Amino acid sequence: MSDTIKKALSGCASHAEIRRQIYRTRRVAVLSGSLVTNISSKAAGACARVYRNGVWGFASIGDLSDAHVEEILRSARENAVLLDSRKPKNKGPLTLSAPAVYRAERPFQETDQKQLIDFAMALDSYIGENCPHVTSRSVAVIADCIEKELFTSEGACAHQLFPRTYVVVSLSAETDDGETVELYDIFGGGAGYFTDYYGDPAALHSAVDQLYNELMQKREGVFPEAGERLCIIDSVISGMVAHEAVGHTVEADLVLAGSVAAGSIGKTVASGLINLTDFAHTAFGEAAPLPVYADDEGVMCKDAPLIRDGVLVGYMNNLESARHFGMEPCGNARAFAFSDEPLIRMRNTAIHPGENTLEEMIASVENGYYLTKTRNGQADTTGEFMFGVTMGYEIKNGKLGRALRDTTISGVAFEMLKTVDMLSDTVHWDFAGYCGKKQPMPVSLGGPALRCKVNVGGR
Amino acid sequence: MENLKKTALFALDKMKEAGADHAQASVSEGRVEEFNVDAGEFSLIRSVFSASVGMKAIKDQKKGTGAINSLDPEDVAAAAAECVQSAEHGAEDPAVCISKKEENADFTDGALTCDKEAFLDSVIRFTEDAARDFPQIMLEQVVASYSYGRHVLANTNGVLFTEEDGSYNVSIMYSAHDGDKTTSFNYFDVETLDPHADIMELGMTRTMLERAVKELEASPFTGKFVGVAVFAPSAVPDVIDVITGSFAGDVALIEGTTPWKNSLGQQVASDCFSLSVIPNDPRVICGEKVTSDGYKSRNFDMIENGVLKSFCLSEYGSNRTGLPRAVSSSGCVEIKAGDRPLEEMIAGIEKGILVCRFSGGEPASNGDFSGVAKNSFLIENGKIGAPLTETMISGNFAEMLRRVEGVSAETLQDGSGVLPYVAFGGVTVSGKNNE
Incomplete structure (x- = not known):
């Protein structure tokens, strides 16, 4: 911590933060042979946030130098004083009892834009040459890194890097009746740099072939019958349920705003087979897809248990909501840009695996659907959710049947989760998404395949 | 504005020096003053001071783009060089270009200074009005902001635009609660140039909150029919x-x-x-x-x-x-607004749905869609009836546009557009047990 920052924070009577941040992005996209996106960008700046009797003041500037530290802290303090004078809450000071101290071991690693372009062009060429029925194709390579340094008035000092790299391939084809069907998938990648995951583009050829095969099946696909159906929803979709339909309802700020989870601690909200956790940095004995070690209020991160054996056991908190609910903060206060204030956000949210194999689960369904891919999902603080399903299959007499065209599933999370009676023994993660809540935020979500009853939209 | 112009022209020079055949730069400086209300209570005042430089370089018909948030000449020069390097690594595309010079212009628009105290007063008054008039409404989040910006766009074809503007925006996310009853959340934005504006009377704020209270009696829809979906201005986007x-x-x-x-x-x-x-x-x-x-x-x-x-x-x-x-x-x-008021338009609908928010997946490229009709109401025998939950609508947007059965005379004017209610025929409405 620089002397300027130390001196500036030493004058704060209640909790105060100074955060410096650099966000580097590299994006390349090839659309049917044309390089349509070729971007490199960098945004760097600092912010200060000051707590005063129940309200916050915040200020930021696009400059990392110590010269502006006093200025933004003063501006943040003035904002807090103004709000405290106009809408006093008289909640007294807020303190961080165990300030985080953390320093990332691995330094930032620059990525070569040419490498990304060459990789995307090569993969695009492979699709052009080997997927004859594709009418439109795109390959995108994304390599981002958020670097944060946080200092708090209580002495928290955390330096973290959050690199994230992935490749997205989207394919379209026409059906015999002239309609367009589409599919996309994320190939490889994770919380690291491009060369950690990618070298020869040929390593992704088999994954492209598989996506193409699925697209060809979908081209011949049928629409599912609408109504409540017995389904096996695969891990990408169960992760979406974990994040969108349950996770948001147990974010403490949304609980305070009246989400369905308000007043439900200790109540049964799901089948006894369901366990749900927002993991900090390690999950199921391995590194979580997007590990977070210290949050942006200076709390050392730990897992936040949310559902145990079907019973709601906790919320995700920031310092203020943890004090309100008498819970321990687990490090969920996160900000996206240097100009953003920390909000309660998820990190790596997943339903725990069960004991069945996927094959056993499919064999157990006489008449239903196996739903494997989703494009997007939205949920309500009532727990009502709707997800677009882009790939799936009929299940007839325990065997997979025809592929499905695009459809949707919907329901109420805590009702749907009570119908879960089988979980697969394997968890898959999706780490390439952004969660939207005033600010975007990279998050990962995961889960096993679930056997449950859910409303299928049909055509 | 002169420093922004200088930075834009400097960025163009640096891209040319680095070998660009054509270059374009957009430079901005801005400020945001923002008040936040969370779960019905004021929580934060936020001040953001920002700057940005966006660059586009074309070399041998290959394009590179870059962006930084610093006006420092050293940073701009480095970003310009990197942008040209990205272009060099790119792929040739005869379609890439920068804008041609037509007529340069300087624009000034809106509220160029922020009356922070007056705007805070307006937001406080709005929260008090909402609490008094709609005690069941929970203002889950209100983000009220003043944004000011100065912008320059210049390119090597001699294009040079300058722009200075400022405005106030209020984004409101809310739901209604009464005992165990709770509604889906809903949200909308309104824009104004007046820091003293009565936010409750801007756009359709009052109507939206009134509807939310009615939604407390919502129940799941049972069955399935093909009918008319009247999209409210809030769902038309x-x-x-x-x-x-x-x-x-x-x-x-x-x-x-x-x-x-x-x-x-x-x-x-x-x-x-x-x-x-x-x-x-x-x-x-x-x-x-x-x-x-x-x-x-x-x-x-x-x-x-x-x-x-x-x-x-x-x-x-x-x-x-x-x-x-x-x-x-x-x-x-x-x-374009129609001739008939909403009430008259609905009077002609035997069975349909008033869609106030659509929560759906991205539609297929042919326009096929399905999703949940949120904050929505059944239309029966020419009248707006019961509020609904767990109700799906599906159809094809291209087909729906060919089956527009009416456009209302009333419009929402929220500062970002002019939108009426639009009635689309041929929409499938389905709920639980719809086999």
Whole structure:
């Protein structure tokens, strides 16, 4: 911590933060042979946030130098004083009892834009040459890194890097009746740099072939019958349920705003087979897809248990909501840009695996659907959710049947989760998404395949 | 403004020095003052001071783009060099370009100074009005902000635009609660130039909150029918996104995935449906002055009496397809109001649904969609009836546009466009146990 920052924070009577941040992005996209996106960008700046009797003041500037530290802290303090004078809450000071101290071991690693372009062009060429029925194709390579340094008035000092790299391939084809069907998938990648995951583009050829095969099946696909159906929803979709339909309802700020989870601690909200956790940095004995070690209020991160054996056991908190609910903060206060204030956000949210194999689960369904891919999902603080399903299959007499065209599933999370009676023994993660809540935020979500009853939209 | 011009011209020089054949730079400086209300209580005041430089370099018909948030000459020079290097590594594309010089201009619009105290008073008054008039409403989040910006766009063809603007925006997310009853959340934005504005009376704020209270009695819909879906102005933007993106945007036309690819000059919607892009309309607050390509932005008619008059192509999309460029890249839209008031329009509907929010997956490129009708009401025998939960609607947007059964006389004017209620025929409405 620089002397300027130390001196500036030493004058704060209640909790105060100074955060410096650099966000580097590299994006390349090839659309049917044309390089349509070729971007490199960098945004760097600092912010200060000051707590005063129940309200916050915040200020930021696009400059990392110590010269502006006093200025933004003063501006943040003035904002807090103004709000405290106009809408006093008289909640007294807020303190961080165990300030985080953390320093990332691995330094930032620059990525070569040419490498990304060459990789995307090569993969695009492979699709052009080997997927004859594709009418439109795109390959995108994304390599981002958020670097944060946080200092708090209580002495928290955390330096973290959050690199994230992935490749997205989207394919379209026409059906015999002239309609367009589409599919996309994320190939490889994770919380690291491009060369950690990618070298020869040929390593992704088999994954492209598989996506193409699925697209060809979908081209011949049928629409599912609408109504409540017995389904096996695969891990990408169960992760979406974990994040969108349950996770948001147990974010403490949304609980305070009246989400369905308000007043439900200790109540049964799901089948006894369901366990749900927002993991900090390690999950199921391995590194979580997007590990977070210290949050942006200076709390050392730990897992936040949310559902145990079907019973709601906790919320995700920031310092203020943890004090309100008498819970321990687990490090969920996160900000996206240097100009953003920390909000309660998820990190790596997943339903725990069960004991069945996927094959056993499919064999157990006489008449239903196996739903494997989703494009997007939205949920309500009532727990009502709707997800677009882009790939799936009929299940007839325990065997997979025809592929499905695009459809949707919907329901109420805590009702749907009570119908879960089988979980697969394997968890898959999706780490390439952004969660939207005033600010975007990279998050990962995961889960096993679930056997449950859910409303299928049909055509 | 002079320092921004200087930075833009410096960035162009540096890109040329690094070998660019053509270069474009956009430089901005801005400030945001923001008040936040969370769970009904004021929580935060936020001040953001920002700057940015966006760059585009073309070398041997290969394009690179870059962005930084610093006006420091050393940083700009380094970013310019990197931008040109990205272009060198790129792929040749005859369609890439920078804007041609037509007529340079300087624009000034809106509220150029922030009256922070007065605006805070207005937001406080709004929260107090909401608590008094709608005690069941929970203001889950209110983000009230004043945004000021100065912008310069310049390129090596001699294009030079400057722009200075400022406005107030209030974004409101809310739900209603009464004992165990709770509604879905809903949200909307309103824009104003007046820091003293009565927020409760801006746009459809009062109507939206009144409807939320009625939604407390919502129940799941049972059954299935094909009928008329009246999209409220708050839900119409979902349809507009499909029209301007999936049906008329760059990727859709370059890839040929749009059902409208051969429809320019042809009927794509009912006669009563007209849609214009209106960045320069006085009802739009601080509308687009310069397109994302770098041209002066102008109003244009996209669909006139159901006939497709223009796509929404950028200059790149235009070069790729041979079709004309749209003269605005703005999302500010007017759908021409009809003659009949909403009540009269609904009186003619035997069975349908009033959709106030649509929560759906991204529609297929042919327009097929399905999703949940949120904050919505059943229409039966010509009247708005029971509020609904767990109700899905599905159909095809291209087909729906050909079956517009009415457009209301009332419009929402929230500072970002002019939108009426639009009644679409042939929409499938389904709920639980709909077999």
